[in-house]
Amino acid sequence: MTAFEFEVAGKGELTTREEVTSQVAHSWLAAHPEIAVTKMDLAKTTQQLITELFKTGGRRQRAALCPHAAAVLDASGISPTEFAPVRSFAKAADMPITYGAMVAAVASVLAPLAAAVQLARIPVSNAAARLVEPGDEIDRRQLRGFVVGHIRPYAQSVHARVGTGQSVERYLRLILADVDTLAAEVVESARTKYARPNRLDDSAAARMTRFALAHLPGLIDYAAACFGQDADDIVGAALVKLAVQFRNNPALSPGIAYGRTVVNSAAKDLHTKRRNRYDHEVCDSDTLERAADIVDDTTGIDEVDTMLHIVLSAAAQLGEGQPGSDALAARDVLLHYFLVDACEVDPRKARLAEHSLQLAATDKQGGIGAALGELATSLGYQTTAIHRITALAIDALRIQTRKGGG
Numbered sequence: 443m444t445a446f447e448f449e450v451a452g453k454g455e456l457t458t459r460e461e462v463t464s465q466v467a468h469s470w471l472a473a474h475p476e477i478a479v480t481k482m483d484l485a486k487t488t489q490q491l492i493t494e495l496f497k498t499g500g501r502r503q504r505a506a507l508c509p510h511a512a513a514v515l516d517a518s519g520i521s522p523t524e525f526a527p528v529r530s531f532a533k534a535a536d537m538p539i540t541y542g543a544m545v546a547a548v549a550s551v552l553a554p555l556a557a558a559v560q561l562a563r564i565p566v567s568n569a570a571a572r573l574v575e576p577g578d579e580i581d582r583r584q585l586r587g588f589v590v591g592h593i594r595p596y597a598q599s600v601h602a603r604v605g606t607g608q609s610v611e612r613y614l615r616l617i618l619a620d621v622d623t624l625a626a627e628v629v630e631s632a633r634t635k636y637a638r639p640n641r642l643d644d645s646a647a648a649r650m651t652r653f654a655l656a657h658l659p660g661l662i663d664y665a666a667a668c669f670g671q672d673a674d675d676i677v678g679a680a681l682v683k684l685a686v687q688f689r690n691n692p693a694l695s696p697g698i699a700y701g702r703t704v705v706n707s708a709a710k711d712l713h714t715k716r717r718n719r720y721d722h723e724v725c726d727s728d729t730l731e732r733a734a735d736i737v738d739d740t741t742g743i744d745e746v747d748t749m750l751h752i753v754l755s756a757a758a759q760l761g762e763g764q765p766g767s768d769a770l771a772a773r774d775v776l777l778h779y780f781l782v783d784a785c786e787v788d789p790r791k792a793r794l795a796e797h798s799l800q801l802a803a804t805d806k807q808g809g810i811g812a813a814l815g816e817l818a819t820s821l822g823y824q825t826t827a828i829h830r831i832t833a834l835a836i837d838a839l840r841i842q843t844r845k846g847g848g
Contacts, residue, residue: 455538455539456536456537456538456539457536457537457538457539457542458531458533458534458535458536458537458542459489459492459498459531459532459533459534459535459537459542459545460485460489460533460534461542462542462545462546462549463485463488463489463492463545463549464481464485465546466485466488466546466549466550466553467481467482467484467485467488467549467553468481470484470550470553471484474557474610477557477561477610478561479557479560479561480751482751482755483560484553484556484557484560487556487557487559487560487590487594488549488552488553488556489533490594491552491555491556491559491594491598492545492548492549492552493533494594494595494598495508495510495511495514495552495598496511496525496528496529496548497529498528498529498530498531498532498533507522509602510598510601510602513602513605513606514548514551514552514606515548517551517605517606517607518544518547518548518550518551519547520544520547520548524544525544525548527541528541528544528545551606552601554608554609554610554613555597555598555600555601555613557610557613558597558610558613558614558617559590559593559594559597559617560590561610561614562593562597562614562617562618562621562624563586563589563590563593565618565621566589566592566593566618566621566624566625566628567582567585567586567589567628569621569622569624569625570585570589570624570625570626570628570629570632571585572625573625573626573629574629578629578632578633578636579636580629580632580633580636584632584636585628585629585632587632588628588631588632588635589628591631592624592627592628592631593617593624596617596620596624597613597617600613600616600617601613604616642685642688642689643689645692646685646688646689646692647688649688649694649695650684650685650688653684653688653696653701654681656698657697657698657701658677658681660698660701661677661680661698661701661702661705662677664702664705665677665680665705665709668705668706668709669709672709672712675712676705676708676709676712677705677708679708679711679712680701680704680705680707680708683704683707683708684696684701684704687704749780749794750794751842752839752842752843753776753777753780753781753794753839755842756776756835756838756839756841756842757773757776757777757838759838759841759842760772760773760776760834760835760838761773768827768830768831768834769834771818771823771827771831772831772832772834772835772838773835774821775814775817775818775821775823775831775832775835776814776835776838776839778817778821779810779813779814779817779835780794781794782794810836811832811836814831814832814835814836815828815829815831815832818831818832
């Protein structure tokens with residue numbers, strides 16, 4: 443049911459929903475070059491729509507499909523019975539290629555709506571920014587962290603009302619018909635979140651202290667037994683999570699079992715962070731909106747997001763080179779030049795260096811060749827390879843800029 447040629451690819455006889463939606467996004471955008479949305483953004487939003495609409499993963503798939511979900515399956519040429527086993531797979535879980543083909547059909551039907559959601563981000567962000575009052579102490583970056591979360595469910599209601607097969611332009615027009623309502627909801631969500639205290643009051647601090655005195659040794663032993671050398675980092679992260687819970691819930695009085703659950707959650711977060719770092723995952727704007735403290739007063743947030751997006755995408759492109767190749771050297775130089783921490787490529791944590799912010803505000807590429815060359819030399823790369831490394835880095839930036847970053 444797609445308007446373009448598409449064949450599911452995977453690892454042998456297996457694939458994942460993440461892989462399939464990424465492949466669909468690539469093919470769909472190739473067939474619709476006039477749509478100014480990046481592949482990463484389109485894939486992420488399509489993935490979220492599938493998860494929410496079909497309640498995939500864990501035990502959630504046991505819930506009956508809503509009429510909207512059934513209509514999407516019908517437009518995809520799939521019966522609810524056929525799709526039932528697909529719903530049991532989490533987004534990163536291996537599934538048979540035959541199931542991947544069904545996910546691809548559904549993703550193709552939802553792609554126009556996902557594109558409209560992404561295109562609505564900036565208009566809704568702008569409208570929300572106009573509603574912020576001086577006393578709110580909320581900046582545009584903080585607002586944008588809530589935008590897609592409000593647009594997406596509204597877009598689903600639009601989709602359920604008008605049906606599949608509509609153009610991106612019509613979906614976008616219908617979403618923005620209520621832009622003021624969406625903007626007001628975004629501002630209210632931001633006010634609610636940032637109105638919370640950012641420190642523990644005396645009561646919460648006392649409860650946290652009692653918990654630590656009673657249970658911290660046990661949690662350390664538990665983490666050491668389960669997670670080995672990562673135990674200290676995991677327990678530290680778990681204590682931060684617990685402090686937030688004590689701050690937000692005055693009635694919270696947890697025991698050791700609750701503490702172990704939080705430790706397990708912190709361990710999962712650490713594993714996810716490492717997987718994202720080493721799997722060459724590139725960033726998407728929905729994730730970037732939650733990244734903190736990358737704003738320079740002279741640079742608009744959209745430009746900063748775009749620059750970070752370009753850099754991480756270029757690094758991922760270069761990361762596909764063979765070990766020891768000039769491409770990997772170019773990736774190393776690129777990350778060292780643009781990021782505060784070259785090892786931190788998780789888009790939720792990565793921060794642009796100050797000189798990169800200045801570059802984003804002026805010329806994204808001009809004048810950096812010499813600086814990249816000097817950096818490559820300082821990192822110990824051979825003099826004879828410096829020109830090749832620098833050229834590869836700049837070419838990768840240019841390619842990603844043309845793909846939608848600039």
